[in-house]
Amino acid sequence: MAKPGVDLILRGADLVLTCAPSAEDAVGRRGGVAVAVQAEKIAAIAPLPELEAAFDLTGARQVDVSGQILAPGFVDCHTHLVFGGSRAQEYAARMTRSAREVADLGIPTGIQATVQMTLQSGFEALQQSAQLRLEAMLRCGTTTVESKSGYGLNLEKEIEMLRVNRALGVGQPVDIVSTFLGAHDFPPEVSRERYLKILIAEMIPAAAEAGLAQFCDVYCDEGYYTADESRRILEAGLEHGLRPKIHVDAYANIGGCVAAADLAAVSADHLNYTTLPEIKRLAGAGVVGVVMPGLDFAVRHPRPFDARSMLDNGLTVALATDLCPACWMESMQLVMQLACRLYRFSPEEALLSATRHAARAVGLDDRGSLEPGKLADIQVWDLPSFEDVIYRLGGNAVSMVIKRGKVIDFAEVTK
Ligand code: ZN
16 A cells, blocks of 8 residues: 655754643653654654655655754734734833823823724735734744734624634634623723623624634723623623633733633733632633733733742643734744743743643643644754754744644745
8 A cells, every 4th residue: 555645844853842731741842753744744754764664755855954943833822913013112201200190191092092003004914014013923932822802892893803713814824812891991991881882782683693713802000991891791602602711800800710710711921919729729720821921021910910929829831922012022932932031931831831822721722732643833942952942032933833734935935
């Protein structure tokens, strides 16, 4: 019988970090193996002679990755990728001034400032600016990005943001997971009750019917959505097939984690003020805890989240950039570096949180680890050891990215 063919062989790697759950060590370290890719998926990971025996390699492109390290592509499971403008002036002013002093200078601040800049940007401008950020993320090894709406705060603009997500998903290599976050803030022009009605009766059905989002998210915090309102919105999302996610306990604990656990949210994100009983409750409900060291850094958070209590109490923890105008962070390598140094993740915990656990936080089980049958989403690190990825601060270790079995040609992406 003819042996099956493969399209691509990555050979010579010093180390393959499979991140497979079945591995004996935490991150599935394997040496002396090559990776065979067929179409979009990983066909096998084995020593080259075994691959030669099992597959017909005559048509395969062979890529020599000698001296390098292979890891699963990062899944960035919480971003506000699509937005108009920039808040660089606000960010810079905040280095030496209070929020009040910055507002007194007449610099537009916060979510509402970005809402205004987004309302003033058309579809193409939003798509182009997001695409530049996506390319930077891909260069740093990210192959799947969750992207939220939430800077439109009216039916038309929120749907437009989700349409930008869809256009991004087909226009470049990174997979986009789309989340409806109409409940990011309240628009100034309508009453709170009226906006809640619009969210539930008009926006969620519209986002769901057009197939523009997989998840419904809400910003549950003091000054934003109450736990009760969050529950109503997430339940409305569920009725329309949108799985729940929640921004919770970022600046105050107003009980949102209880709603997240009751509704079996896919993820609960931020968790700065979450109590230990709540962490255990989230863990028991199978909710993934998403934490974002970059955001805490960018806002110089007074209460950094307690990652160790999460990791040590059975919560599945994922890492994300929280890329947004308040935290312009594109590199998951930098997120891992901050997670290890400031939040006491081990390097192994950080890698799993940035790959397999992050895939779970967006409901995907076809990626996040290197195993036969999974998507061939692979990053290649030009590093002497795995630990160097958290040791060499602020650089980019990535020398090559393979997305859905294709070696990314960055000259093509930029075109
Ligand atoms: Zn967010």
